[in-house]
Amino acid sequence: MDKATEIPVNSFAADVLKGLTDEKKHLSSKYFYDDNGSRIFMEIMKMPEYYPTGCEFEILSQQSGNILNELPFNERFNIVEFGSGDGVKTKQLLSTFMEKGADFTYVPIDISQEAIDALEKNITSVLPNIKMKPKTGDYFKVLETLSKDTTPNLFLFLGGNIGNYLRQDALGLLRKFNAGMKKGDMLLMGMDLKKNPHIIQKAYDDAQGITKAFNMNLLSRINNELDADIKLDQFDFYSNYSPKTGEVNSYLVSLKQQHFHSMVLDTTFHFEKDELIWTELSQKYSFEDIDILANEAGFTVTKNFMDCKYYFTDSLWVK
Missing domain, CATH: 3.40.50.150 (Vaccinia Virus protein VP39)
Known part of the structure; x- marks a missing residue:
């Protein structure tokens, strides 16, 4: 969950198309940082949990x-x-x-x-x-x-x-x-x-939901920049730390079987209930x-x- 440079929209479009059509869906964390995402990240850095x-x-x-x-x-x-x-x-x-x-x-x-x-x-x-x-x-x-x-x-x-x-x-x-x-x-x-795993878990899945908003902003970007019709309330956020591997993995979770369409990509994306979109790795x-x-x-x-x-x-x- 670390600040990166904003990427041009053409790269964003290509990576969204690839990531959401792969067998295991994923979106790159480098796309967290549009203007709104950068503002949310500033809130994350102020959280007492985010050390x-x-x-x-x-x-x-x-x-x-x-x-x-x-x-x-x-x-x-x-x-x-x-x-x-x-x-x-x-x-x-x-x-x-x-x-x-x-x-x-x-x-x-x-x-x-x-x-x-x-x-x-x-x-x-x-x-x-x-x-x-x-x-x-x-x-x-x-x-x-x-x-x-x-x-x-x-x-x-x-x-x-x-x-x-x-x-x-x-x-x-x-x-x-x-x-x-x-x-x-x-x-x-x-x-x-x-x-301590509790310290890490709280840093990446805060009770206030700021980290959730940070991840959900990826879906907002797809709506805004790729003319999509994602219903944000049909997705949730999940993050998990594994002490054995040292990995924090973050995901967006589809709450129901659903689909959305992007006019820019001319593609309809399908999701099963509980299907995951991997968004970030934070290795410890x-x-x-x-x-x-x-x-x-x-x-x-x-x-x-x-x-x-x-x-x-x-x-x-x-x-």
């Missing part, structure tokens, strides 16, 4: 100096952030690094120029003297240009976003990151930890899981920085 955002904010507010001390760089370096969002948490790290005299250039990467413009304004309003070189485009194309430069890099992949990928997809992504990094480059990655990790994932992707874990409750870690890896 990941606050935990990572605490780590970066209180331990950025310790993170800096673990970096092996004795010269100028880049801080390169994948999917930087609004930069609220990153500002804590950047501010501390500047206070301690670190010589770095901040390089946020996003596919959206609008997102980059907003981030640049947000960061420079608080840190007017920061050296900043925003990049708009695909992560890996930007990585290619950075790999040709001798300047060492600290890469940031915060927010627990890695947990939204199936394991083989996560491993594939991290190996692509590794391939674009130089020997000695570092990666600081937000990862949600396995913990043990420290052993983190070591194994890092090693398989070609990294070594240097240190895990944690919040005071040990709910979340920003894990520092070296290539």
Whole structure:
């Protein structure tokens, strides 16, 4: 349940068509974030049950100096952030690094120029003297240009976003990151930890129904953007955490045998009673899981920085 960049409607249409005609129906969580979805996610982040955002904010507010001390760089370096969002948490790290005299250039990467413009304004309003070189485009194309430069890099992949990928997809992504990094480059990655199952369950299935509204908004998007006639009250939301696998899986549930039609897709979609639409994976990790994932992707874990409750870690890896 982590903020992603909005995707063009043509991709949305193609993925909805594929996802809702597959044998096991699914909708990608990357489509949660239209304007309304982004507003609902802001409500989620304010919920007392939803701990990941606050935990990572605490780590970066209180331990950025310790993170800096673990970096092996004795010269100028880049801080390169994948999917930087609004930069609220990153500002804590950047501010501390500047206070301690670190010589770095901040390089946020996003596919959206609008997102980059907003981030640049947000960061420079608080840190007017920061050296900043925003990049708009695909992560890996930007990585290619950075790999040709001798300047060492600290890469940031915060927010627990890695947990939204199936394991083989996560491993594939991290190996692509590794391939674009130089020997000695570092990666600081937000990862949600396995913990009391009740805590995790409440974070992803709150009593107020905000997370349900967040998921149901996917159906509203299909109605609004693909000219469909989904009856929202004929679907429900279900989320389940498995302590054994560390997976939180979220679903929309068809409450009756039904169908709806999309004029844009020129397709009628059929549902059985109690049929599921899988919407999101949120993977939780043990420290052993983190070591194994890092090693398989070609990294070594240097240190895990944690919040005071040990709910979340920003894990520092070296290539």
